[in-house]
Amino acid sequence: MSDSSSGRPRIAVIGLGSMGFGMATSLKAAGFEVTGCDVAAASVERFVTSGGLGADTPAEAARGCGIVVSVVLNAAQTEMILFGEHGAASTMAKGAVFISCATMDPDVARSLASRSDAAGLLYLDAPISGGAQRAAEGALTILASGSAAAFEKARPALNAMAAKLYELGSEPGQGAAFKMINQLLAGVHIAAASEAIAFAARQGLDIAKVYEVITASAGNSWMFENRMKHVLDGDYAPRSAVDIFVKDLGIVQDMARTAKFPVPIAAAALQMFLMTSAAGMGRDDDASVARLYAQVTGTTLPVQPA
Secondary structure, X not given: OOEOOOOOEOEEEEOOOHHHHHHHHHXXXXXXXXEEEOOOHHHHHHHHHOOOEEEOOHHHHHOOOOEEEEOOOOHHHHHHHHHOOOOHHHOOOOOOEEEEOOOOOHHHHHHHHHHHHHOOOEEEEOOEEOHHHHHHOOOEEEEEEOOHHHHHHHHHHHHHHEXXXXXXXXXXXXXXXXXXXXXXXXXXXXXXXXXXXXXXXXXXXXXXXXXXXXXXXXXXXXXXXXXXXXXXXOOOOOOOEHHHHHHHHHHHHXXXXXXXXXXXXXXXXXXXXXHHHHHHHOOOEHHHHHHHHHHHHOOOOOOOOO
């Protein structure tokens, strides 16, 4: 059986990082029985302390669940928790749905969906956007594609996790492709915003006033308004890390090369994230690109008070 005694599907959330933990808690708040699993035992313990259930492996977490939500970093981790040793596919009931939220190459999403189908499982390609706070509020944007059966099975969880659910087609991989367009823009916007704020500082401008002016002007972007506040505060605690954009813009480059489609602006942004990571800031907030500009130009940016 893959349903709880209440008739609602039991749910496993694999990956309890900042996004996954929020998604698990929003599902729990919606009344589902949720089992969390993560390689970090402390994250599982934290979830159990908050009233959820815990498991040591994806297979253990997925046993008896009608829905498994995977919230890990990349395609390789997704494949491991689904088909690896102690993977969820070994214990998921036939007809259960695997909701894959990692950002990945659309071709890989299609491959995982095909393997899931061969194992008697449903697969929903469902990348997410919105950040940790929206994850905890059940207010994510989800970019999903998959069969009608996968959507039907996953819908109770999707409704609890998302403020906006985009149903982007019946073929897995479409959701992943939409997410990569978003990530191309997001990465370029962060790199451009970082360049602008550091350049403003080098000109001797009051960057707090620059922030005020730009956020009320045509040059604003969501990423400028959100991320450059971190620069003003001198706060580079990771909300979204530099290395995430090293990965995602790298996927964009791979896709573009395969399609023989030029993406020179995305390529330039990737180099800025790579240099920032190489400078030791890969796990820091992605606004750290501004710090790289400051370092190489001898420009002073705000420092968080001790």
